[in-house]
Amino acid sequence: xxxxxPGKLVLRAVVLVYVGFLVAxxxxxxxxxxxxxxxxxVWHSLTSANARHALKVTAEVAVIAxxxxxxxxxxxxxxxxxxxxxxxxxxxxxxxxxxxxxxxVVGLALILVYGKTTGFGxxxxxxxxxxxxxxxxxxxxxxxxxxxxxxxxxxxxxxxxGVEQEQAAWTLGASTAQAFRxxxxxxxxxxxxxxxxxxxxxxxGEYGAVAVVSGxxxxxxxxxxxxxxxxxxxxxxxxxxxxAFTLAAIAVVILLGITALRPREHR
Amino acid sequence: MTISATHLTKRFGDFYALRDxxxxxxxxxxxxxxxxxxxxxxxxxxIIAGLEAPDEGSVEIGGxxxxxxxxxxxxxxxxxxxxxxxxxxxxxxxxxFGLEIRxxxxxxxxxxxxxxxxxxxxxxxxxxxxxxLSGGQRQRMALARALAVEPEVLLLDEPFGALDAQVRKxxxxxxxxxxxxxxxxxxxxxxDQEEAMEVADEIVIINHGQVEQAGSPSxxxxxxxxxxxxxFLGPVTRLRGSVVRPHDLELFPTPEPxxxxxxxxxxxxxxxxxxxxxxxxxxxxxxxQLTRGEAERLGAEPGATYFxxxxxxxxxxxxxxxxxxxxxxxxxG
Numbered sequence: 102x103x104x105x106x107p108g109k110l111v112l113r114a115v116v117l118v119y120v121g122f123l124v125a126x127x128x129x130x131x132x133x134x135x136x137x138x139x140x141x142x143v144w145h146s147l148t149s150a151n152a153r154h155a156l157k158v159t160a161e162v163a164v165i166a167x168x169x170x171x172x173x174x175x176x177x178x179x180x181x182x183x184x185x186x187x188x189x190x191x192x193x194x195x196x197x198x199x200x201x202x203x204x205x206v207v208g209l210a211l212i213l214v215y216g217k218t219t220g221f222g223x224x225x226x227x228x229x230x231x232x233x234x235x236x237x238x239x240x241x242x243x244x245x246x247x248x249x250x251x252x253x254x255x256x257x258x259x260x261x262x263g264v265e266q267e268q269a270a271w272t273l274g275a276s277t278a279q280a281f282r283x284x285x286x287x288x289x290x291x292x293x294x295x296x297x298x299x300x301x302x303x304x305x306g307e308y309g310a311v312a313v314v315s316g317x318x319x320x321x322x323x324x325x326x327x328x329x330x331x332x333x334x335x336x337x338x339x340x341x342x343x344x345a346f347t348l349a350a351i352a353v354v355i356l357l358g359i360t361a362l363r364p365r366e367h368r
Numbered sequence: 369m370t371i372s373a374t375h376l377t378k379r380f381g382d383f384y385a386l387r388d389x390x391x392x393x394x395x396x397x398x399x400x401x402x403x404x405x406x407x408x409x410x411x412x413x414x415i416i417a418g419l420e421a422p423d424e425g426s427v428e429i430g431g432x433x434x435x436x437x438x439x440x441x442x443x444x445x446x447x448x449x450x451x452x453x454x455x456x457x458x459x460x461x462x463x464x465f466g467l468e469i470r471x472x473x474x475x476x477x478x479x480x481x482x483x484x485x486x487x488x489x490x491x492x493x494x495x496x497x498x499x500x501l502s503g504g505q506r507q508r509m510a511l512a513r514a515l516a517v518e519p520e521v522l523l524l525d526e527p528f529g530a531l532d533a534q535v536r537k538x539x540x541x542x543x544x545x546x547x548x549x550x551x552x553x554x555x556x557x558x559x560d561q562e563e564a565m566e567v568a569d570e571i572v573i574i575n576h577g578q579v580e581q582a583g584s585p586s587x588x589x590x591x592x593x594x595x596x597x598x599x600f601l602g603p604v605t606r607l608r609g610s611v612v613r614p615h616d617l618e619l620f621p622t623p624e625p626x627x628x629x630x631x632x633x634x635x636x637x638x639x640x641x642x643x644x645x646x647x648x649x650x651x652x653x654x655x656x657q658l659t660r661g662e663a664e665r666l667g668a669e670p671g672a673t674y675f676x677x678x679x680x681x682x683x684x685x686x687x688x689x690x691x692x693x694x695x696x697x698x699x700x701g
Contacts, residue, residue, distance in 0.1 A: 265452035268419055269510075271439040272446040273466035273517055283465075287456040 128349055135346040138339070146340035147347060151320050155328035155344070161236065162311070162324060163304035166243040170300050174251025175293065181252070182259040199248045207245050208313025211238060234316035239324065242310035247303040251296035258292040259285075298359055302352050369430035369520040369553050370395045371416060376425035378411050378577075385411040386422070387577040393555055393570070395430075398547045400568035401557045402600070408577040409557045410525055416555065417523050418442050430520060442521075445514030445552075449526040451506040453498035459485070459509050460494040466517035484512040487546070504535040515550065524556035528563065540567050561601050565589070573597050595685045605654040607676065614657040616682035619644070619666055619674040627675035630654075635668050644668055646676065 135143055146152060181193055199207065215222040215232035225232060232238045266288065270280035286293075308326045315322035319331065325344055333341040371393040378386040385408045393399050401409040414420040416427055418439035426435040434442055454462050460481050467477045485491045488508040498506055507527060514522060527543070528536040544567050547554050558564050564571050565585045573580040573588065573596075580600075581593040592598035595611050605614045608628060620627060629649045636643040642663035644656045656676065658668070666674070678684055 265448050265450065266454055268439070269446065269448060269452040269454075269513075270465065270469075272417060272419070272442075272444060273513065274440050274469045275465075276440060279469060284454055 131342060131345050131349060134338075135342040142339050143343045143346070146337075146343040149340070151323065152328060152340065152344060154320050155323045155325045156347075158236065158239075158323065159305060159325040162239050162243050163301060165240045166247055166304045167297060167300050169240075169244050170247055170251050171293070171297055173248070174296055174300075175255055175289075177252045178255040178259055182256050183264065196249050196252050199246050204242075204246050204307065204309030204311075205313055208242055208310040211242055211245070211310070211314050215241075233314055234318065234322060236322065238314040239311050239322060242314045243304045243307050246307055246310050247300045250299040250303060251293065254292045254296035254299070255289050258289045262288045294359060294362075298355055301355060305348060305351060370428075371521060371553065371555070372428045373412065373416065374426050374428070376412065376415060376422045376427070378408075378415065378420065378422050384408075384577045386415075389425070389574070389577070389579055391572055391579060391582065393553065393572075395553055396551050397569045398544070398554045398567060399556075399570040399572060400564035401555060401572050401574055402561060402564040403559065403574040403580075404600070405559055407575045409559075409574045412574065413523050413525050413555060413557050416521070417444050417446050419446070443517070443519050445517065445519035445522045447507070447510050447514050447522070447524040447527050449529045451498070451503075451510045451530075453506050453510060455498050458495050458497055459490060459501070462498070462509055463512045463516050465513060470517065480516060484516055487515070487549075488512045502535075503531045504539060507531065507539065511546075515552070519552060522552045522554040524554070526557050526559070529558075536563075543567060565601070573600065575600075590683050592683055592685060598683060598685045603657070605656070606652065607648070607654050607678070608652070610678075611685040612678050612682060614643075614655050616678050616684075617654075617656040617676055618679050619656060619658070619662075619668070619676055621666065621674060624675050624677060627677040630674060630676050632668055632670050632672045632674065634670055635663070637663075642668070646674070648676075 147156075177192075177196065181189065181196075212233055213219060215225065215238060217223055217226050217233065222232065230237075232241065262285075266284050267280045270284045271277070275283065306326060307324075308330070311324055312327060312330075315324070315327065317323060317327055317331065323331065325348055329341045329344045329348070332338070332344070371391075373389060373391045376386050376389045377384070387408075389408070389412060391412070401412060403409045411420060415422050416429075418434070418437055422435070426433060428434060429442060429444075439446075454465065457465070463481045463484055464477050467480060472480075481494070482491070485494055488511055490505060490508055490512065493501060493505060493509075498509070501509065511524075511527075524543075528539050531539065540563055543556075556567070568585060570582065571585055571588055572582040575596055581588055581597045583591075588597060589601050592601065598604055598611055598613075603614055604611050605617075606612070607617065623629075630646040632644055632646055633653075634645040636645070637660070640660055642658045642660055644658060644663070645653070646656065647653050658666075668674075
């Protein structure tokens with residue numbers, strides 16, 4: 102057997118310590134703290150009316166944001182990769198903006214557009230449509246912050262597979278829609294799945310933008326992440342840990358799911 | 369199905385890919401679009417298929433105007449240089465694709481796919497994925513896929529361009545035999561003159577977005593309309609400002625009418641063929657291609673002097689005369 106060189110050992114140790122102290126240890130400690138007094142109190146905290154409502158709001162917001170950004174993301178990726186039009190590079194740059202801007206700024210910007218005291222927001226309010234301090238605003242904020250994730254996963258794969266498979270499908274009689282569904286979608290499915298998972302994770306975990314636009318109304322516009330923060334501030338640490346653990350567990354389950362599926366179908 | 373392209377022009381920005389091109393492709397023929405890369409031949413093929421729209425001009429397939437028909441409704445089969453295999457489908461599903469789109473009954477699809485895979489000698493690979501096939505096998509699969517929908521016209525864009533020399537030669541012969549069996553009007557694009565000469569009934573030579581000449585392979589070889597056609601289809605050399613094939617040069621040990629006096633610089637024996645590099649009395653460098661027998665009979669050696677002229681009936685082009693050489697000095701051709 103070849104001896105491992107010391108340089109490699111040092112590198113390994115650095116990576117282990119880095120990942121260990123920054124990722125594994127904090128997440129592990131949450132699990133440990135959550136179950137410090139057994140599963141009973143955890144179940145109790147998670148089934149309280151406010152906790153259940155927070156989970157429901159989070160699920161609602163996340164599902165709408167994922168569906169919207171999946172449709173938009175695939176559409177935008179096709180547009181950016183397959184078409185050349187004036188303003189294409191501007192759109193390309195704008196899509197990355199949500200990654201660069203702080204979520205708190207996103208929240209404030211949404212209030213500036215849709216808040217009751219502004220022109221557009223006021224007009225909407227007069228017609229009975231409430232955006233800010235309500236679920237629609239939280240959905241908008243979540244869509245905004247997770248907008249690039251599907252596009253940036255799908256676009257490079259679309260670029261790589263090229264147009265010839267689609268063109269071959271056309272010459273064989275397939276309409277644009279048929280070629281897209283039977284040829285393009287299967288080719289991009291793994292990139293799309295990763296994009297959706299990343300979007301879902303981001304949507305479940307979003308805090309800053311949602312905190313600003315939701316108004317943090319307990320039992321009304323409180324999401325799971327807002328619930329963690331609010332319980333923690335009110336010295337109800339068991340409830341905060343229980344919800345934090347739940348969020349972390351959902352993320353791990355999603356990641357495990359996609360890893361388990363991939364090798365079987367991937368050729 | 370006869371294909372006629374009339375006055376086609378296609379621009380990409382400032383670049384003219386095609387400039388007023390008109391081509392007639394006879395029904396049932398195997399036609400090659402031949403020319404150097406970037407000359408516009410692929411663009412012409414893609415316009416016939418409906419994958420590009422011409423800026424001007426029209427395309428008729430089987431007598432009806434197809435200029436504005438989408439590729440789905442032209443009933444053409446198209447084979448791409450890089451196969452365009454559907455990577456997530458088995459070979460059988462790839463071939464079945466067009467039939468499934470047309471909602472043919474399952475049993476018919478199965479039977480037809482089986483026949484086609486036999487036709488392209490791919491029967492035992494039906495359940496493989498394209499990634500498990502060689503380049504030549506992928507291209508045969510792509511051909512079966514294109515033929516499955518019984519196209520009126522089969523279009524192939526540099527079909528053997530991505531394959532290695534050996535496979536290329538095999539597939540070439542095989543395409544010719546396939547065409548003789550199936551009889552579908554076939555057009556293929558190539559930049560390889562040997563490929564075009566060997567496979568095609570008709571060759572259309574395209575350069576700089578224009579048709580240089582169209583005709584049968586022997587017509588083009590024997591009666592080239594331009595210097596370009598002549599030099600593209602085979603080796604050429606220049607004698608007294610005329611472009612001539614080196615195997616059409618005759619060497620005489622004694623003076624002959626219209627023959628140029630020249631000294632042998634070098635003799636290269638390449639198996640059966642002997643290449644003789646010479647310099648004429650006015651300093652022009654050219655070469656002649658002889659058979660081994662001719663070279664031995666003449667005893668060609670460096671330093672020897674011969675009198676050289678093209679054989680009677682040789683293809684000679686004098687479109688680009690060297691300045692200072694009078695036109696009437698060109699040998700008859």
